[in-house]
Amino acid sequence: MKPPSLVHCFKLLVLLALARLTMHVPDEDMLSPLGALRLDGHFSFHDVSAMARDFGNQCSFLPAAVLHPGSVSDIAATVRHVFSLGEGSPLTVAARGHGHSLMGQSQAAQGIVVRMESLRGARLQVHDGFVDAPGGELWINVLRETLKHGLAPKSWTDYLHLTVGGTLSNAGVSGQAFRHGPQVSNVNQLEIVTGRGDVVTCSPEDNSDLFYAALGGLGQFGIITRARIALEPAPEMVRWIRVLYSDFESFTEDQEMLIMAENSFDYIEGFVIINRTGILNNWRASFKPQDPVQASHFQSDGRVLYCLELTKNFNSGDTDTMEQEVAVLLSRLRFIQSTLFHTDVTYLEFLDRVHTSELKLRAQSLWEVPHPWLNLLIPRSSIRRFATEVFGRILKDSNNGPILLYPVNKSKWDNKTSVVIPDEEIFYLVGFLSSAPSLSGHGSIAHAMSLNSQIVEFCEEADIGMKQYLAHYTTQEQWKTHFGARWETFERRKHRYDPLAILAPGQRIFPKASLPLSL
Template identity: 55%
Template sequence: MVTKFLLTFAICRLIVTVGLAVYPTEILRSGDLEGHLSMDPSDVVSVSRDFGGLSSAEPMAVLYPASSRDVARLVRSSYESARVFGVSARGHGHSINGQAMTGNGVVIQMSGHRKAAPPPRVSERLMYVDVWGGELWIDVLRSTLEYGLAPKSWTDYLYLSVGGTISNAGISGQAFNHGPQISNVHELEVVTGKGELVTCSEDQNRELYHAVLGGLGQFGIITRARIALERAPQKVRWIRVLYSNFSAFTEDQEFLISLHRQPEALKFDYVEGFVIVDEGLINNWRSSFFSPRNPVISSLHADGGVLYCLEIAKNYHQSNALAIDQEVEALLKKLKYIPGTEFTTDLPYVDFLDRVHKAELKLRAKNLWDVPHPWLNLFVPKSRIADLDEGVFKGILGNKTSGPILIYPMNKSKWDERNSVVTPNESVFYLVAFLRSALDNGDETQTLKFLENQNQQILRFCEDRDIQVKQYLPHYTTQQEWMRHFGDKWELFSRRKMEFDPRNILANGQAIFKPYFDLDVASL
């Protein structure tokens, strides 16, 4: 019986391999879809690379859906067929390591074409917005601002899809107070790996709801999300101050994020920071803020020391503009930054949230945006953050890097442990993000090979020192590594996979589970 099964399986696998280039159109009849399934080479190439620029994979076809039903029909056609093919959802293509690619199936292009996307629907009374999973956050913002409302939690870059960030977590300087974006989602509409179109929330299909939030696309494709809103401020007081002492810098950051526990206390609405190991990175692609020729900065860099920049913001309305000076001054008096290093600007709320896009346009004009991005994002326990300062910022990196290094703390209490994402097991943990760009400019320290090797050095340093980091936007190549990443959550994560995507159809680019169509018969 076993021999017969293995033989049958091998024959099926051979059929899949031989027929790989044509069977999606064979399985999906033209009348099954409202949208368009394309095998045009230009369409295929357009989804075969991502922002990371580190890998490529050409799918067999690209689906441009006209509705969530198209997404469900495509996935169901794979699930019910003897010739299973992979399905990956792609938003704005801002993945780093090919997570939204598939070389043995169909990419669903969720963003960039309006036919599939119903307009965002805002409920002023209940303070939420319903949006298509492929909607970009910048468009969500524009739609909600028409009602004087805005989502509570953001990412630093708004040209990302709602489904894409919710599949990871979605973090920025508001996460210490409001939690990540996945903590601000009331309801989801999801196409599971069985091709079922399911509405899920805390009150219905709860297991699927928590699985999908931070689930890396493994359990379902998000076709609609209901996002919590708040009253939108009109203006932002945006401030940067500098530190030369790492302990003072982190103590101030941790103090600021602790204020959320005091409802009546004055507090900043946004807390981030970055490390300056290279004077040229005082201004970076995230924002252009102050001049590196400032005499204070020049003198601080004279001895080659590392600087730390605290980046904070206070939201306000024009009606209380007179009070903002006093509130900010009172907060700044409690901090231990270097006197005379305050840099302040006031700008509209939209301009603050969309600050990275303005820098993007400048870099695109210089052909410096579409380059490889060997990013490394780590969640680091508060108790070990000083180790990264000594061993990485002042050690491995030397005095030069090729992109900003973000560092800011978050409160674990704002994250729901029932969701799929994993974080360090401490009440406060830091994001440390090495957002580097590889350039071919003759400088070895900016080459892709050098930066990828440096990333591995950083990871080995953490492993050798037993710093229990977790990767954000994680990337691993073996299931054993994924099991270590998820730790105690692995059993739950794999059980959810068996329940919601038993044939391993979805998100093969994450390389967490072996695709059903690529199983090794000899290993059965």
Template identity: 60%
Template sequence: MVNFPKQKDLIFRILIVILVSGSIQRENLCSNHPFAISTLSTPPLDSSILHLSLKMLDLEGHLNFDNISHAAKDFGNICHYLPSAILHPKSVTDISTTIKYIYDLGPSSGLTVAARGHGHSIEGQALAHQGVIVNMESLSGKNMDFHTGNAPYVDVSGGELWINILQESLEKGLTPKSWTDYLHLTVGGTLSNAGVSGQAFKHGPQINNVYQLEVVTGTGNVVNCSENQNADLFYGVLGGLGQFGIITKARIALEPAPIMVRWIRVLYSDFETFTSDQEHVISSPDSFDYVEGFVIINRTGKTLFCLEIAKYSYRHQDSESINQIIDAELSKLNYIPSTLFESEVSYVGFLDRVHISGMKLREKGLWDVPHPWLNLLIPKRSIHDFAQQVFGKILTDTSNGPILIYPVDKSKWEKTSMVTPDENIFYLVAFLSSAIPSSTGKDGLQHILKQNKRILNFCRKARLGVKQYLPHYHSQERWKDHFGPQWETFSRKKSTYDPLAILAPGQRIFTRAGRSQQQ
């Protein structure tokens, strides 16, 4: 709450509402996006009024109004717009106080709030034009509370990085069950989406490996929720794209940690054989512990497909039995024999391998470039039609970045807000492109964005039943189409937990009360 005498507080709030009423600017969220929708704007909010208003809050942490330009962009480096302030909270109360204050100002203020973890969103989802960015990493580094036993877990801050959780849990011989490919992301960020990697076929995504959450809703309320307590909010927030609350604490499921990993890659020239083998592997969850794959299209147009699998070892003396299992399982696959590549690496080295590659890109100055990524979930029935059209026809090579492709089993994906195709087996296909900022050729941003648009248009016209992962749309009608029959429930939860649409404006799903948006 605001630390004013009641009478002064009331007078101050009235003044703020009068001053800011009608002065909010609704600016296009991605003004430099080649396919963004233009919008008309009213005069911008008087920043001095906003600063005065927020500076009066009684916080343990602090609000920063200067040196905030880094929060105007994200990893995608496609959308750029400046917030008015960054909150560096020292407690959950700081987040609650700030949101409660903005909520109490009512619709007239038009202020929004976006939680920012490691800033790894692609299309401005974690940005807030003229709003308040909550630096969730300010809450990281708190003591992690481990509970061992038959069902071990750890309580962590929503701003904690997964790599830190891995390092701490390994000291106790434990590890989270499900991961993303990149571990230098925050808990709250991945749980607001899904958190998918090669373990998803076995354990489901990260959102299905959480026992409990602490959430600050769009009204400023701090709510503990789980499967048995406030379940409507619990399942709504998981995969809810930040629309119903900011995740400030999570109880993560753990399991015994492996020591070493046998890492195997094999190649295929035939897509049908490749997908058949991938589906065989995920149907035998006791064979391998990790399944992914990727597409290789060279400049001559020849396409190869790589199956990437891994088997965990929990004791050094298990080496012989692990070899027997691997040999038996590989004998069931139909890859090109001469392409078999095997290595043995540490568990940490395997899970954190993408970060190591990222460090090399940073050294070459190739990290802070635009990343027009496209992530799709494609039902099994459509994957061959998709591959036939996209691999080799729409795409002529994969020099702009890797293309991941692997199947998952929907039975492991429980009732959350995440939208998946209407089939038990579906594929994640991720086009992880990087653009050269100065280029106007095939490695330029506009070319890659047009290519992504061609892929999406094909999926839509061919009625493949595809859903976007980490979705981004520029109209509510497209969002309704994305959610399908889940839209009514999603919209109802928004009205319940964030009635003024204060939270996560960068998703562009709902319009902030007090603002207008041209669809």
């Protein structure tokens, strides 16, 4: 199952153009009633191009209309209208958060895009132990509000300028997942607009089938309009540490030891530095070395290096205790001693660290470029074979973007949700977070997609047991393979909650009336 390419997007555009010529697009009879709906918000029918872009910046499918909801009832009324048109209508509905999808997953070609951020700030309410957040709220705003009460959600993504509903529709994974599980394992309740236009409140106790279906459900069963998220006491400060390894075995064994230890760090991630040139990237920018003299003498000789990134949370009065705990934990690790770098930052500064990099890239016009990302979940039993082939043979030069590699525990993932993961207690998230700033050569989309295809093909031929995360397949057969034994449950839930396949057409899992699924 190769990753989608620009050729795929071009083919889809051609098919959509042919559909328009044969009248398989919404006509005025279908769209005109939208303007007559009694709404707190409004529709846009002309200035819709912004909703045809996403972070991946590879596919652009214009919607017929954009809903700027002023309330949840606006979303429900819109979906009910589309549902009432029946099977013959080509209209679909896609919920768009911050537009951070990669291959048009939040787009709706000639359909309706719901701009979920219009609901931001409407009902962000912090309680003792949980926060109620609108589905269109950004996680950074959730954090800022909960910190006012000395609280914070337990699990995060590395980038906080994403919407609550967006990450919960996938999984939401970061360096805290080894302890708390992904974000979908830390939700107490959801409010959802189903594909029939019903507004349903659900939890593990009430309407549990829909609750678990929507978590990691890729938007297929309903639009998440509110989430009740578990909180914990928030620390004031973070000791942020980076160290380097030159040996993959030591790097992974140390990570696995840390995620299984009763007393460990609070955040554990790793990344790979493909360093053929001998010039290190900015992996230690803004960090203070423990030994400045040794650090100044550290030289790279073109090896592949592995960076372990760790944090220890603490409050202002607990610095000495934190120092002692960190020293004990570091003494158990086998990193290159001269590469110990650390800094102390606020909890907010650490969690929002990627946004700082974003601002720098935006200033250089390097943020809104194509991002042909590939995210994989690799079983522990296969990670060394995977690394030998991918980092030793396929990736022959420095990568245009970070390569994440860190383990998580299956037992921390709620197996009732729609998320598909490898069937081993420890598995690794491996993320190739490439950018494509140039039209040709090493920095091009073609180059990145070729490498992605080689990596996926190797995984399939070598029976690595890989699952893609944030996957985008082009046929239902590929999706069936992805879900495996869980496909039957996924399909049953689709027929129950979105029987006309109205929702999230950009995932291309279930066909809508007159739009082709296979390319």
